[in-house]
Amino acid sequence: MINTLIGDIGHASVIVAFVAAIVSSYAYFMASRTKAGAADNSWRNMARGAFYVHAAAVLLVIFALFNIIYEHRYEYYYAWSHSSNHLPVYYMISCFWEGQEGSFLLWIFWHVMLGVALINGGRKNKEWEAPVMAMFSFVQLFLTSMILGVVIGDLKIGSSPFILMRDFMPDAPVFAMDPNFVPQDGTGLNPLLQNYWMVIHPPTLFLGFAATLVPFAFAMAALWKGKFVEWVKPALPWALFAAVVLGVGTVMGAYWAYETLNFGGYWNWDPVENAVYIPWLVLVGGIHTMIAYRRGKQGLKASYILVIASFILILYATFLTRSGILGNASVHSFTDLGLSGQLFAYLAAFAVLAVGLLVYRWKRIPTTEKELSTYNGEFWVFIGAAVLCLAGFQVLATTSIPVYNSFLGFIGIESNAALPADQIEHYTKFQLWAGVGIAILSGIGQLLWWSKGEKTRNTFIDAIMLPGMLTLLFASLIIVLSKMGMLSETIDNPVYITLLVAALFAVFANLSIILNLIHKKVTLSGGAVSHIGIALMLIGILFSSGYSNIISQNTSGMVYSREFPDDINRDNVLLWRNTPVDMDKYTVSYHGQFQEVDGVPEYVNKELLFPTMDPYKAIARGDIKVGDKVYFKTGDTLDLESPENTYYQVLYKEREGDDEFTLYPRAQVNPNMGLLASPDIKHFADKDLYSHVSSVPDPNEEKDWGDLQEFDVAAGDTIILNDYVAVFNGIERIDQVPGVVLAEGDVAVQADLKIMGERKDYHAHPVLMIKDQMMGRVPEEVADLGLRITFMNIDTQNNRFKIGVNATQKDYIILKAMEKPFVNILWIGTIVMSIGFVMAIVRRKREGGTPRPAAPKKTREVQTA
């Protein structure tokens, strides 16, 4: 039965939200034209009302869409294409925003939350509410239009998430036969997204996206209302908040990629990744100029430019990733929903509005003529902001290549420019030096910022002496240790050494700031803490990427007779089941396919699982136990958590040493997407060992069994099966056969064969049964040995038995393994950076939110102290 009600509620709510956003932005626009302090609040009250209506409508839209997914209403295209019956609730949350429409909703939702927070939180400075919220509502107007799903003639406005299957594909024959047809199951969530990071990474990222609107709205309100300097104070904590959330969200995405995708790293310079990185850099640059302005009254114009640019770049990122313009360049941009015109309008509207307003007001923005001295902290903060922006600009210039192509094509010039063939090398070339610059500047800038007394050459040398010495000491120590082979890598690349020294300097310089501030006021050290975090991240990136080492290089000693004797990297090894291979300092062997079973803490060997008609159920062939604890007994029915995923057990054993561990790289052969391989990572303190399968034999292809070989045996006989010695122990009657219901009068017997394999003995129990007067056979496969054994017949007169054996090629996997040294430092650095940001938010919030006139003065004293 088709439930059109919930979709109608959702669609109607979208329209209400859209209209309310129009009303709210108009009313706030009018409200902000009334004089501050005027008694007439009618426009403002109306605007607030409209915004709350908008908020309620948005929540209703979300409720409707989630209900469609949660209740498996596959009559709706969104549920059918993103969800499926077996999806656990937490992945239903991620399939909510897997589609474009849902992710727009997420973005809209955060704007609503932030808007409500601003309306209620900014009680002290009421004058900002109307202009800031006018900007918010105006943005909401554009965003809700993206999910409006209204078609007027040829003009399509927005793509509705509430479209029914029959309306989405009216040509499908099934709907011609039965318009009320409802599919039984959905096509499911993209398996790469079935990861806990995908549950929290998108909301975090979109909260960051949404939060960049707040400083932007303040800046625009300031330009509009002519309050050119006051906006910095309330906008700064929000800018910090946006930067930390966006940064953490991006790193979460990086960690998800590291853990789930098999491209071998956490950052691939994919256009979609770049699209978030660029505004983040610019926003961080903007924060620095704002902080410098708060103290030195310089850099106001730069703050305007950078805060506005960061928001416009967020819109540009949205345009890039959602318009389909990157289709040829990126593997994970969204497909075009026909919204590119609308997205472009959104981008263009705000770009024109912001740039126009800024140019119009430019002359009136106050500046100081005071020249900054080289021994002034602010001066280096500006240089740092410039380096951040240049780094962002470089990524922007390259990432936009497909846009240039489209643009040139649009005006009739054919262009065939493509992204650089080796993107990592291209970006690294610049970003590495930007990293060096940022590390050094963050050290020097902080030392000068907090240096006491007169800002002269001498005080600077005093301040830099100790951190400088510690840096050189530690850097030489690390290099010497690496040369002596104490670390796993030899550090001799001069560029990497430069980055290492710079990052160490940043750590020690900022550490000395923290030590100084501990005595005074530790809450002021947020900047120093986050700078240490950044420096640690740089060190982590330096080692994990610069010294990443593929250890699965083919060491078989095989001579390649192919075309090229070149230095081609042969980065993958073939592992036959149960045949150990030497790889780096390990002996590696592959021991079969495993699956996740509900209620069992470890992966369960597929050989113990007898498949049933329902792919999510299996019957235990033997006792399933972990350690001594038996979780399931033979014959129990088990629930498989994700039958499409297979875990390949790979045993690593150190040749010299006792270390031994097992990894389970995962793979799934997906009918729509081919092989989806996810790595398994062994974490060591100083490195990660990262392994994934590059290829597996296609499990959907029938195995190529050899000719049946028949043996006529009696109990106790020994036979040779495909080079393995086997003993036939006899037969026994059994009461139950997995997957078969035995009725009265049915007989089932199983043969017991013991086969001596390379590593252990195997027991095969092929079954012969007589059911409903028909003979049935359940052969047993010993996948480890590539054997299938069938119990053919019983000669009861002579007590002899007929056993049939087929052999096949043994199972194998192709494995790629690499080491990522000190990758932990990157994650630790991220956490440290976030802590620093939070400290800075708390501090700036305190001084920004308090209306007491004394407060700013007091903090200024501490700042200059």
Next chain:
Amino acid sequence: MKKSHIIGIIVIALAIGIIMSSAGDASTYVSFGEAIERAESGNDTKVHVVGRLKKDAQGHIVGMNYDPLVDPNYFTFTLVDTNRVEQQVVYFNPKPQDFERSEQVVITGSMQKNVFVADKILLKCPSKYVEKEVQQNTASL
């Protein structure tokens, strides 16, 4: 001259340098004919080629070879570019699993001797993210 002006000039100079260098690193989409010409003139920069897999009359892919048992790091196939020029391509990595299903293939690399050595393969599959058909088994209710 004010210090900020000097810094401004340096920043602009660096930005121009970045643009020049990015333009220099940018690759191009070319045909196999052009890739061969480039190789002959000694230009070994990597290029992008867009093409389709060579198929026979029955729609079977021809000229594709991957035998992991012999060499898991060697995969070769024949690609037909937009000018209908056929070229053997070698990829020193395992075969991407959904290769046969791809609608369009974008390869990055350069000609070496008489084969194109690819170091990156980007596949465009017909329904990678958007399912366009209700499958028969779900429809047969």
